[in-house]
Amino acid sequence: MPIGEEEFKRSMGAWPSGVTIVTSRSGDDVHGMTVSDFTGASLSPPLAVILCHRESITTGMIAEGKCFGVNILAASQQELSNRFASKKLEHVRFEGLDYEMAETGAPLIRGAIANLDCSLHATHEAGDHLIYVGLIEAVRFHEGDPLVYWNASYRALEAKADGSGP
Numbered sequence: 001m002p003i004g005e006e007e008f009k010r011s012m013g014a015w016p017s018g019v020t021i022v023t024s025r026s027g028d029d030v031h032g033m034t035v036s037d038f039t040g041a042s043l044s045p046p047l048a049v050i051l052c053h054r055e056s057i058t059t060g061m062i063a064e065g066k067c068f069g070v071n072i073l074a075a076s077q078q079e080l081s082n083r084f085a086s087k088k089l090e091h092v093r094f095e096g097l098d099y100e101m102a103e104t105g106a107p108l109i110r111g112a113i114a115n116l117d118c119s120l121h122a123t124h125e126a127g128d129h130l131i132y133v134g135l136i137e138a139v140r141f142h143e144g145d146p147l148v149y150w151n152a153s154y155r156a157l158e159a160k161a162d163g164s165g166p
């Protein structure tokens, strides 16, 4: 017997993550949504993975446009994270937004600490979500601290004095 919804949400909420806005384009239409289910998948070839709810508009646009941009948000971009997650603001998400179109056609948001321009490489099923695998065609970086999400709220990174890696 698998776990229920509450236990699922609590388990996933225990995992801290960064926050991205995943964007795509199909014809003249652009769209995007806030996504925390993102990770690097392969070094050679360079692949990134995102998980998108089957019913999200962005999910359909990625399938049509065969490309997506992953914009890793800076700590200062919390308002953008809320805007791109809100259904009420669905039609104004790109209003006044500073972005440019990448090679693949995906919109890349300025001020994000990293922008990944991906062409759609593969799609896999995962229950009510789809796993999109993107071939990373280009990247761009910008100085800044990341926006962090944990336990259903935003956090800030705190540097440790002895925090060097292995």
Ligand SMILES: Cc1cc2nc3c(=O)[nH]c(=O)nc-3n(C[C@H](O)[C@H](O)[C@H](O)COP(=O)(O)O)c2cc1C
Residues within 6 Å of the ligand: 019, 032, 033, 034, 035, 036, 037, 038, 051, 052, 053, 055, 056, 057, 058, 059, 081, 084, 085, 086, 087, 090, 149
């Ligand atoms: C912090 C945060 C992380 C989210 N991560 C994801 C995610 O990884 N995948 C997903 O499908 N939706 C995720 N969502 C929900 C979508 O952003 C939200 O449902 C959005 O309104 C979908 O937009 P669309 O239907 O216009 O594409 C997240 C929301 C928030 C606030």
